[in-house]
Amino acid sequence: MNGNITKEGIKLDLEWMHRVGIAGFQNFDAALQTPKVVDKRLAYMTPEWKDAFKYAITTGEGLGLEMAIAGSPGWSETGGPWVPGSEGMKKYVWSETVVEGGKPFTGKLAHPPTVTGAFQNLGIHDLLEAPEGSKPVPQFYADGPVVAYKRASGDVPLESLHPKVTASSGSPDAAMLSDGDLEKTTKLPIPKIGESAWIQWEFPEPETMRAVSVVTSDLGQFAALAGLAEPVKTLEASDDGQTFREIAKLDAGAGGGATSSAPQHTIAFPGVKAKYFRAVFKRGPAPQIPDWAQGLDFTSMGIKIPPPATDYQIAELAIYPGARVNHFEDKAAFVPVNDLYPYWSSSSDSSAAVAKS
Numbered sequence: 001m002n003g004n005i006t007k008e009g010i011k012l013d014l015e016w017m018h019r020v021g022i023a024g025f026q027n028f029d030a031a032l033q034t035p036k037v038v039d040k041r042l043a044y045m046t047p048e049w050k051d052a053f054k055y056a057i058t059t060g061e062g063l064g065l066e067m068a069i070a071g072s073p074g075w076s077e078t079g080g081p082w083v084p085g086s087e088g089m090k091k092y093v094w095s096e097t098v099v100e101g102g103k104p105f106t107g108k109l110a111h112p113p114t115v116t117g118a119f120q121n122l123g124i125h126d127l128l129e130a131p132e133g134s135k136p137v138p139q140f141y142a143d144g145p146v147v148a149y150k151r152a153s154g155d156v157p158l159e160s161l162h163p164k165v166t167a168s169s170g171s172p173d174a175a176m177l178s179d180g181d182l183e184k185t186t187k188l189p190i191p192k193i194g195e196s197a198w199i200q201w202e203f204p205e206p207e208t209m210r211a212v213s214v215v216t217s218d219l220g221q222f223a224a225l226a227g228l229a230e231p232v233k234t235l236e237a238s239d240d241g242q243t244f245r246e247i248a249k250l251d252a253g254a255g256g257g258a259t260s261s262a263p264q265h266t267i268a269f270p271g272v273k274a275k276y277f278r279a280v281f282k283r284g285p286a287p288q289i290p291d292w293a294q295g296l297d298f299t300s301m302g303i304k305i306p307p308p309a310t311d312y313q314i315a316e317l318a319i320y321p322g323a324r325v326n327h328f329e330d331k332a333a334f335v336p337v338n339d340l341y342p343y344w345s346s347s348s349d350s351s352a353a354v355a356k357s
Helices: 007-020 047-062 174-178
Strands: 024-027 066-069 164-167 186-189 196-216 232-238 244-249 265-282 311-320
Touching: 007 024, 007 047, 024 047, 047 066, 174 311, 186 196, 196 232, 244 265, 265 311
Parallel strands: 024 066
Antiparallel strands: 164 196, 186 311, 196 265, 196 311, 232 244, 232 265
């Protein structure tokens, strides 16, 4: 695990397996959050790693043990750095260009993201730095089809409704909340335990909203050490700006269950008409320090613990007058989901859908 390999350890493991009657062994490389416990970590496919790998094969052969290999590095073979970008695993990316219908269009369409990563322009964020001399992350892009369709009459740009955007504190950049850039974030100060931070849209007149998309950065795996827990995120509505009612949970799976691991959450709901809409980030009590972190001296392991966060980092927080597919990120297989049936989409307003014709 995580390059914690020595020839002495290989020999002891294999001799024990032989001694207790195990007929074979499997090579499996992974990292996860395993701390460094050897003097020198053997990074995957380095000359030192290959030497230890050969030693495991010859030692196992001498003991009469059968060996197998799990194709795990890169999860799986199609994701390894030895695979050309054109032959590796790919994701689908897209862009949107709004044009006026009923007449010819001449112009340049917005280019889709070209970043290697999990979703749109989100890049790769590994816990550990790549070993010195590693190959750069493969890059690949190819055009897909262009699809033109007529927007539903109610699917108007939010800016055309002239909302006033305010926050509980700080000065979040309202333009960044719907710019489509999922890497750049704006800040919302973290409140005291038990209190809420929020971003609010106030419209001149009551407007109907049907969906919301949200992308936030995690507080980090060491947040618990600083007494920080991920906030409970909800979307609320109000007619008077004083009394708010919950519309949707922004961080939970179907029915408020297990949190989806999708990089972006789009939650659709039956149309709600209100003058005020508010995305709320409620800070919960300090979490318990994970078992794996208790008593560890991270400094001696060469792990730098960043200072505790003072702001929630929000890359995208957009509400839509038009309909959207509920949890489309999960349905499009950007993340594995055990059950999609709870994510069904419904709308009593047929005019909110795009006509098949």
